[in-house]
Amino acid sequence: MLVGQAVAESAGIFALVVAILLLFFNVANPNLANAASLLGAGLCMGLGALGSGIGSGMPAAETCRAVARQPRLSNRLLTVMLIGSAVCQTPAILSMVISLMLIFLNYGDASAIKAAALLGAGLCMGFGGIGSGAGSGHPAGETCKGIARQPGAQSLLTTNMLIGAAVCQTPAIFAMVVSLMLMFVNFGDVPLNPTWAAFMGAALSTGLAAIGSGYGGGMVAGASCEGIARQPRAVGNVTTTMLVGQAVAQTPCIFGLLISFVLMFKMFPETAALSPSMALLSAGICMGFGAIGPGLGNGMTAEGAVRWIARNEEDTGLLMRIMLVGQAVSQSTAIYAMVISLVLIFVI
Numbered sequence: 070m071l072v073g074q075a076v077a078e079s080a081g082i083f084a085l086v087v088a089i090l091l092l093f094f095n096v097a098n099p100n101l102a103n104a105a106s107l108l109g110a111g112l113c114m115g116l117g118a119l120g121s122g123i124g125s126g127m128p129a130a131e132t133c134r135a136v137a138r139q140p141r142l143s144n145r146l147l148t149v150m151l152i153g154s155a156v157c158q159t160p161a162i163l164s165m166v167i168s169l170m171l172i173f174l175n176y177g178d179a180s181a182i183k184a185a186a187l188l189g190a191g192l193c194m195g196f197g198g199i200g201s202g203a204g205s206g207h208p209a210g211e212t213c214k215g216i217a218r219q220p221g222a223q224s225l226l227t228t229n230m231l232i233g234a235a236v237c238q239t240p241a242i243f244a245m246v247v248s249l250m251l252m253f254v255n256f257g258d259v260p261l262n263p264t265w266a267a268f269m270g271a272a273l274s275t276g277l278a279a280i281g282s283g284y285g286g287g288m289v290a291g292a293s294c295e296g297i298a299r300q301p302r303a304v305g306n307v308t309t310t311m312l313v314g315q316a317v318a319q320t321p322c323i324f325g326l327l328i329s330f331v332l333m334f335k336m337f338p339e340t341a342a343l344s345p346s347m348a349l350l351s352a353g354i355c356m357g358f359g360a361i362g363p364g365l366g367n368g369m370t371a372e373g374a375v376r377w378i379a380r381n382e383e384d385t386g387l388l389m390r391i392m393l394v395g396q397a398v399s400q401s402t403a404i405y406a407m408v409i410s411l412v413l414i415f416v417i
Contacts, residue, residue, distance in 0.1 A: 120198055127210035198241050207292075219298045240278070
C-alpha cells in the first residue's frame with residue numbers, strides 16, 4: 070500500500086516543485102507575457118497532476134487486492150504495479166516539462182498576443198493530461214488483477230497493458246504538440262484582435278478534447294487486460310479489437326486538433342469589434358467540450374466489445390461490427406460540435 074501511495078504521490082510532488090519555483094522565481098523583466106507564462110505554468114502542472122494521480126492509484130488498489138488473494142505473487146505484482154504506475158505518470162511529466170519551459174525560457178516577445186499564446190499553452194497541456202493520466206490506470210489495474218487470476222499469462226498481460234497504455238498517451242501528446250506550437254511558432258505580424266481569442270480557442274479545443282479520448286482509450290485497454298486474464302488464448306482478437314476501438318476513440322481529439330490548427334494558422338483580419346474574438350474563442354470551447362462525451366462514449370462501446378470477445382471469441386467479427394456502428398453513432402455529436410466550430414470560424 071505504502072509503495073503504491075508513494076508512486077501516486079509523484080504527481081503531487083511535481084506540482085509542489087513547480088509551486089515552489091513559482092513562489093521564489095525572480096522575474097528579471099516583468100511584463101504581460103511573463104505574467105501569462107507563469108500563470109500558464111501553474112495551471113499546466115496543477116491540472117496535469119490530476120489525472121496521473123488518479124490513474125496511479127488504480128494499479129496500487131488492485132495490487133493490494135491481488136496480493137491478498139495471492140500472497141506468493143507479491144513480488145511479481147509489485148513489479149507490474151510500478152511499471153503501470155510509471156506509465157500513468159507520463160502526462161504529469163509532460164506537464165512538468167511544459168511548466169518548466171514556461172517558467173525559465175525567455176521568449177523575447179512581451180506582446181499581448183504572446184501572452185495569450187503562453188497562457189493557452191499551459192491550459193492546453195494541463196487539460197490534455199487529465200484523461201490520459203487517469204485512463205492509463207485502467208489497463209495497469211486490470212493487469213495486476215489478472216495476474217492474480219492467471220499467473221501464467223503475466224507476459225501477455227504486461228505486453229497488452231503497455232500497448233494499451235501507450236495509445237492512451239496519444240491525446241496528451243496532441244496537447245503537448247499544440248502547446249509547443251503556441252510557445253515557439255512565429256506567427257508573424259498578426260493583429261491583437263481577434264488573434265488572442267483564436268490562440269486561446271486553439272488551446273482549449275485540443276486540451277479539453279483530449280480528456281474524453283484519453284480516458285475512453287484507457288477503458289478499452291482495461292477491458293482487454295481483463296479479457297486476456299479470463300481467456301489468454303483470445304489475446305490476438307482481444308488486442309486487435311482493443312487497438313481498433315482505441316483508434317476510433319481518438320477521433321474526437323483529432324477533431325479538436327484540427328480546429329486548433331485552423332485557429333492557429335488562419336489569418337484573421339484586424340477588427341475592433343468584440344464579436345469576432347468571441348466567435349473564435351467559442352469555436353475552441355465548442356469543439357473541446359463537444360469532444361469529451363464522444364471520446365468517453367467510444368471508449369464505453371469498445372470496452373463492451375472487447376470484454377465479450379474474450380467470452381465469445383467465435384463472435385469476434387459480429388461484435389466488432391456492432392462496436393464500429395455504435396462508435397460511429399457516438400461520434401456524431403463530435404461532428405456536430407466540429408460543424409458549429411467551423412461555422413463560428415468561417416461564417417461569423
